[in-house]
Amino acid sequence: MEYRKTVRLKDGRACLLREARAEDAEGVIACFLKTHGETEQLSSYPDECTFTPESEGAFLAARAESVNAAEILAVVDGKIVGQAGLYPIRNLEKLRHRAGFGLSVEKAYWGLGIGRALTNAALECARRAGFRQVELEVIAGNEAATALYESVGFTEYGRNPLGMHARGAGWQTVVLMRLDLEDPA
Numbered sequence: 282m283e284y285r286k287t288v289r290l291k292d293g294r295a296c297l298l299r300e301a302r303a304e305d306a307e308g309v310i311a312c313f314l315k316t317h318g319e320t321e322q323l324s325s326y327p328d329e330c331t332f333t334p335e336s337e338g339a340f341l342a343a344r345a346e347s348v349n350a351a352e353i354l355a356v357v358d359g360k361i362v363g364q365a366g367l368y369p370i371r372n373l374e375k376l377r378h379r380a381g382f383g384l385s386v387e388k389a390y391w392g393l394g395i396g397r398a399l400t401n402a403a404l405e406c407a408r409r410a411g412f413r414q415v416e417l418e419v420i421a422g423n424e425a426a427t428a429l430y431e432s433v434g435f436t437e438y439g440r441n442p443l444g445m446h447a448r449g450a451g452w453q454t455v456v457l458m459r460l461d462l463e464d465p466a
Contacts, residue, residue, distance in 0.1 A: 282351040301352040306338035316385035365399035378413035421454035
């Protein structure tokens, strides 16, 4: 899905938000490995990554061509520093109104507004794709992420007390959140 917008960060720098393309594969993998190594709040560890530049390039090319899925990058000073994914829960008649969403931002760029910008970009893409609901999971206690999601309208609808088991943190409760979009009809 095509997307391109420049936003101004809290420190005054420009951040380009754009769809990922096949040629971004190595930069996307590098950002993924960095962000997943910096926090226990994400769903995997860097050593669990099985992407290759070829497989990631194919994935990103498919997302760029999709009408209902997007991989949006945050680029600052020419470097990929964050990414957000929007994807259909399932492409089945009863479920195609639901989209899943996730994001990550390199720790050095936290607090600059990149997470909010990526979230807003993904929601814009969700509306364009005709989704009725966007869903996400966040670790209980991740107050910054929860506050961001609530500020754009996400609400909690459940909790899984054994949602993740982190190497350092042990069992983590996963909070299930959803956002109802305006009826696309």
